[in-house]
Structures are given as C-alpha cells and as structure tokens.
Amino acid sequence: xxxxxxxxxxxxxxxxxxxxxxxxxxxxxxxxxxxxxxxxxxxxxxxxxxxxxxxxxxxxxxxxxxxxxxxxxxxxxxxxxxxxxxxxxxxxxxxxxxxxxxxxxxxxxxxxxxxxxxxxxxxxxxxxxxxxxxxxxxxxxxxxxxxxxxxxxxxxxxxxxxxxxxxxxxxxxxxxxxxxxxxxxxxxxxxxxxxxxxxxxxxxxxxxxxxxxxxxxxxxxxxxxxxxxxxxxxxxxxxxxxx
Amino acid sequence: xxxxxxxxxxxxxxxxxxxxxxxxxxxxxxxxxxxxxxxxxxxxxxxxxxxxxxxxxxxxxxxxxxxxxxxxxxxxxxxxxxxxxxxxxxxxxxxxxxxxxxxxxxxxxxxxxxxxxxxxxxxxxxxxxxxxxxxxxxxxxxxxxxxxxxxxxxxxxxxxxxxxxxxxxxxxxxxxxxxxxxxxxxxxxxxxxxxxxxxxxxxxxxxxxxxxxxxxxxxxxxxxxxxxxxxxxxxxxxxxxxx
DNA sequence: CGGGGGGTTGATGGACATCAACATCTGTGG
DNA sequence: CCACAGATGTTGATGTCCATCAACCCCCCG
Numbered sequence: 001x002x003x004x005x006x007x008x009x010x011x012x013x014x015x016x017x018x019x020x021x022x023x024x025x026x027x028x029x030x031x032x033x034x035x036x037x038x039x040x041x042x043x044x045x046x047x048x049x050x051x052x053x054x055x056x057x058x059x060x061x062x063x064x065x066x067x068x069x070x071x072x073x074x075x076x077x078x079x080x081x082x083x084x085x086x087x088x089x090x091x092x093x094x095x096x097x098x099x100x101x102x103x104x105x106x107x108x109x110x111x112x113x114x115x116x117x118x119x120x121x122x123x124x125x126x127x128x129x130x131x132x133x134x135x136x137x138x139x140x141x142x143x144x145x146x147x148x149x150x151x152x153x154x155x156x157x158x159x160x161x162x163x164x165x166x167x168x169x170x171x172x173x174x175x176x177x178x179x180x181x182x183x184x185x186x187x188x189x190x191x192x193x194x195x196x197x198x199x200x201x202x203x204x205x206x207x208x209x210x211x212x213x214x215x216x217x218x219x220x221x222x223x224x225x226x227x228x229x230x231x232x233x234x235x236x237x238x239x240x241x242x243x
Numbered sequence: 244x245x246x247x248x249x250x251x252x253x254x255x256x257x258x259x260x261x262x263x264x265x266x267x268x269x270x271x272x273x274x275x276x277x278x279x280x281x282x283x284x285x286x287x288x289x290x291x292x293x294x295x296x297x298x299x300x301x302x303x304x305x306x307x308x309x310x311x312x313x314x315x316x317x318x319x320x321x322x323x324x325x326x327x328x329x330x331x332x333x334x335x336x337x338x339x340x341x342x343x344x345x346x347x348x349x350x351x352x353x354x355x356x357x358x359x360x361x362x363x364x365x366x367x368x369x370x371x372x373x374x375x376x377x378x379x380x381x382x383x384x385x386x387x388x389x390x391x392x393x394x395x396x397x398x399x400x401x402x403x404x405x406x407x408x409x410x411x412x413x414x415x416x417x418x419x420x421x422x423x424x425x426x427x428x429x430x431x432x433x434x435x436x437x438x439x440x441x442x443x444x445x446x447x448x449x450x451x452x453x454x455x456x457x458x459x460x461x462x463x464x465x466x467x468x469x470x471x472x473x474x475x476x477x478x479x480x481x482x483x484x485x486x
Numbered sequence: 487c488g489g490g491g492g493g494t495t496g497a498t499g500g501a502c503a504t505c506a507a508c509a510t511c512t513g514t515g516g
Numbered sequence: 517c518c519a520c521a522g523a524t525g526t527t528g529a530t531g532t533c534c535a536t537c538a539a540c541c542c543c544c545c546g
Contacts, residue, residue: 015332064382064386066386066390066391067472070390071390072385072386072389072390074382074385074386086375086378086379089258089371089372089375089484090375090379090477090480091480091481091484092476094379094382094476094477095382110484114368114485117364117367117368117371118364118365118368119364120364121360121361121362121363121364121367122361124360124364124367124368125357125360125361125367127371128332128360128367128370128371128374129332131371131374131375131378132328132332132333132374134378135374135378135381136329136333136337138378138381138382138385139307139317139337139338139381141385142315142317142381142384142385142388143307143309143315143317145385145388145389145433146315146388146432147309147313147314147315147433148309149533149534150533150534181491181492181493182492182493183491183492189389190388190390191534191535192534192535192536193492193493194494194495194534194535194536194537195533195534195535197493197494197495198494198495198534201494201495229309229310233337234333234337237333237334238334241332241334241353242357392501392502393501393502424523424524424525425524425525426523426524434502434503435502435503435504436524436525437502437503437504437505437526437527438501438502438503440525440526440527441502441526441527444526444527
C-alpha cells in the first residue's frame with residue numbers, strides 16, 4: 001500500500017526493500033511535525049547545530065548568497081525530500097533553506113539520525129543512496145550552468161521538475177502546478193529575471209512549453225526533451241538494489 | 244600514526260573516531276590495487292555494473308559529455324578521494340572518470356561496500372559524510388558557474404585545490420604542483436580555453452597567482468581569497484562528530 | 487487610493503565565445 | 517640529427533548571448 005507510506009519511505013523503497021521495523025523507525029522520525037511560512041528560512045548559512053527536515057508538504061529551495069547580493073539557488077525540494085542533511089553532518093550549515101510555499105516538515109535531530117543508522121545500517125545505505133540522487137541532480141544542474149544556453153537550461157529545469165513531481169504523484173506528462181516566480185527561475189538558472197521572461201516567451205511562442213499563472217503546460221515533450229538533452233535515468237531507478 | 248593510515252582512513256577520521264576493526268575493514272578494501280594510464284577512463288557514462296575506486300596516487304577528473312562535443316568537468320579528485328560512488332549505488336554510471344596523470348587506485352565492488360556498511364554502520368555514516376563533502380564542493384562549483392565571473396571562478400578553483408592538496412600533504416600555502424592543462428581548466432570552469440589563458444595572464448600580471456609549467460604559485464593569498472569570496476570551512480571540519 | 491510584488495518589453499553595453507594565426511615544446515621515425 | 521606532427525599555450529579581431537537599466541503593465545491587498 002504505497003499511499004499508506006510517508007513520501008520518504010516510498011522514495012527509499014526505490015533503493016532498498018525495507019522491513020517493518022525499518023519502516024517504523026522512519027515513521028518515528030515524523031513526530032516533530034512543524035509548519036513554516038514563506039519568508040522564514042528553515043536553515044541559515046553559517047549557523048551551527050541545525051536540524052535536518054523531511055519535507056511533507058509544499059516547496060522549498062536551498063540557496064547561497066554572495067557578497068554582492070546575488071544569489072544562486074542550488075536545488076528545489078518537493079515533498080519526500082530530505083532538507084539540510086549536510087547541515088547536520090557538518091557542524092555549520094553551508095547554505096540557506098527557504099520555503100517557497102507554506103510547508104509542513106518533520107524535524108530530525110542529528111543524533112537521532114546517526115543513532116538510527118547505527119541500529120539499522122540498511123537505512124544508512126538507503127539515505128546514502130538518496131543523498132547520491134540529490135548529488136546527481138546538482139551535477140546535472142552544474143552541467144547546465146557550465147555548458148548549456150538559457151533556452152536549454154530552462155527546458156532541462158522544467159523537465160526535471162516535471163519528472164520529479166510525477167514520481168511523487170504531483171504532476172502529469174502534460175504539466176504541473178508550479179509556485180515558482182520568474183525570480184526563482186532566474187536565481188536557479190544563473191540568469192537575470194528579464195532574460196528568464198524572454199526565454200519563457202520564446203519557448204511558449206515555439207509551442208514547446210507554457211509557464212503562466214502558476215501552471216506549467218508541456219506542449220511538445222519530445223522536442224523539449226531533445227532541446228534539453230534530457231535523460232531521466234538519473235531520477236529513476238528500475239527496482240531496488242538492496243534486498 | 245596518521246602516516247600508517249591510508250589516505251581514505253585519514254580522511255574519514257575527520258568525521259568519526261574509527262575502531263581497529265573498522266580501520267581493518269577499510270584496509271581490506273585496498274586489496275584490488277590497479278594502475279591506469281592517461282586516456283583510459285575508469286568509469287564510462289551509461290555503462291552498468293561499474294565498480295567504485297579509492298584513489299591512492301595521481302589526479303583524475305569526473306566529467307559529462309554533451310551532444311555538441313563540449314564537456315563539463317564536475318570535479319577533480321586527488322589521493323584519498325572516492326571515485327564513482329554514484330556509479331555503484333545507481334545501476335548505470337551518470338558520468339565519466341578520466342585519469343589526468345597516471346594513477347593508482349583500489350577497486351571496490353558494490354556488494355563489498357554495502358556488505359561492509361551492514362556490518363559496520365559507523366562506516367556507512369562516515370562514507371555518507373564523505374559523500375556530503377563532495378556534494379558541498381559540487382555546490383560551491385555550481386555557485387561559481389552561476390554567479391561568479393571568470394576571474395573569481397578561477398581564483399576560487401585554485402584556492403579550493405590548494406586547500407584540498409594541503410589537507411593531504413601535497414601542497415603548501417605558497418603553491419602546488421598541478422598537472423592540469425588550460426583545457427582542463429576551461430572544461431571545469433565552463434569557459435573557453437582561450438579565455439582561461441587571458442584570465443590566467445591577468446591574475447599573473449596583477450601579482451595574485453601564477454600558473455605556469457605545471458606549477459601554481461600563490462603570490463597574494465589574502466587578495467585572492469577576497470576576490471574569490473573563498474571560505475574554506477566546507478573543506479575542513481574541526482574534530483570528529485561521531486565518537 | 488496608493489504601494490508593492492510580479493510580469494513584460496525595448497535599448498544599450500559588456501563579458502566571454504569563436505575564429506584564426508602563430509609560437510613552443512615534445513616525442514617519433516626516417 | 518633533422519623533419520614533422522600533435523599537443524599546448526598565446527594573442528588579436530569579431531560577434532553574440534545575456535546583463536543591466538528603464539519604463540510600463542496588471543493585480544492584489546491594506
């Protein structure tokens with residue numbers, strides 16, 4: 001019954017077949033449920049002793065600020081994702097985490113997490129796998145910033161989001177609801193907001209994809225996929241590796 | 244006796260105080276020692292059932308190729324680093340790994356690694372931490388590509404390399420030996436080789452850093468650090484978290 | 487009704503890519 | 517020992533993608 005599972009348990013099941021006990025441990029991590037409003041960051045760059053979170057509802061982004069005021073969004077997170085894992089493994093957080101919508105998240109303390117790993121090593125492997133998935137996304141993002149132009153970057157970004165949302169049941173091949181502003185897109189893609197606007201217009205006028213009124217509509221998946229050189233295999237396993 | 248330790252054991256000790264037994268398990272992972280020559284990639288994008296490696300000697304880079312022939316180097320690895328961890332946790336590798344110099348590396352099979360984790364959960368936590376360090380570097384790299392100009396990117400890259408090399412005893416604050424070509428720099432920094440050449444000349448003429456004849460010499464660490472907004476804290480813990 | 491957040495469009499400029507030519511150095515085979 | 521090719525580094529000329537600045541729009545909300 002996948003819908004009885006928490007989104008996190010569901011996600012980790014892609015890598016490891018988890019026992020009842022292990023599932024229970026994951027459930028226990030959801031006790032400290034908290035809500036956050038837009039504008040109240042969960043984690044702050046440079047602060048020590050931060051907790052991690054498991055996102056249950058809503059969207060957040062993790063980002064870094066530079067001295068000149070510009071910012072770079074590193075990653076967008078959606079339900080089922082781990083937030084701020086690095087900020088508990090390191091002493092001080094190396095990034096900020098900001099809610100894009102109102103969110104619900106469960107707080108996980110560093111010692112609880114490490115304690116769970118020592119009693120249930122398969123969970124440690126599964127979380128290592130999940131962290132590797134996140135890293136794969138960051139890598140793909142990095143390749144975009146380094147070697148793709150604005151159109152390709154945008155196309156890739158929207159396709160990746162679409163795929164991830166579908167995996168947790170929040171989208172269809174035709175599109176998805178998207179609370180991001182053009183400023184978010186600009187900060188994620190390393191562009192100016194003005195240029196984001198122009199690129200979106202081009203993609204719309206070319207009949208590839210429309211992003212308007214908080215809704216992304218994919219008109220031509222094939223051409224878009226080709227334009228972005230998008231290959232979804234880094235988001236999507238074919239059955240668990242750890243039995 | 245840190246010099247009796249393998250570079251990997253030394254690195255993981257920054258996060259967890261490891262027992263004799265755990266050290267022994269790490270040592271066992273070094274049995275399948277292999278050498279690779281320049282031009283023979285260790286891991287190939289798209290291939291399945293790849294092994295991971297622990298790098299003992301030499302430099303490698305992991306990169307992705309795009310359809311148009313351009314490439315993006317994601318990460319440079321130096322002795323003590325894990326190679327291709329994602330390619331064993333995923334079924335198929337999502338990147339290539341190429342030796343920059345002749346190298347020595349120990350092959351680690353996926354099942355051996357996961358087996359070690361289940362018997363020695365603290366090792367799993369430690370490797371998760373090491374993977375998080377790698378991710379932090381990729382994130383810093385991503386911020387550079389998104390929001391820093393060519394000079395700042397180059398300065399940051401050279402300072403990061405310098406810091407990492409010093410942590411494994413392969414450099415001094417004054418500089419280090421560096422086998423990278425200007426093409427490597429270009430592919431890592433998302434620039435053209437021509438522009439890399441100009442930026443290096445500028446940095447040299449400004450008396451900040453010289454990269455010539457396989458040698459990086461840092462002339463003015465303070466100004467360079469300021470230019471790059473470089474903060475070494477993501478590379479460097481202050482004592483183990485897991486006791 | 488005013489103000490602020492988000493979106494849209496045009497004009498201008500700059501950082502960096504691209505193309506092209508040439509210099510150096512290395513190894514290699516005649 | 518020299519000729520040659522290939523890899524690497526250097527410099528100039530030209531072009532382009534995208535940033536920046538500046539308006540102006542709409543909509544929502546206090």
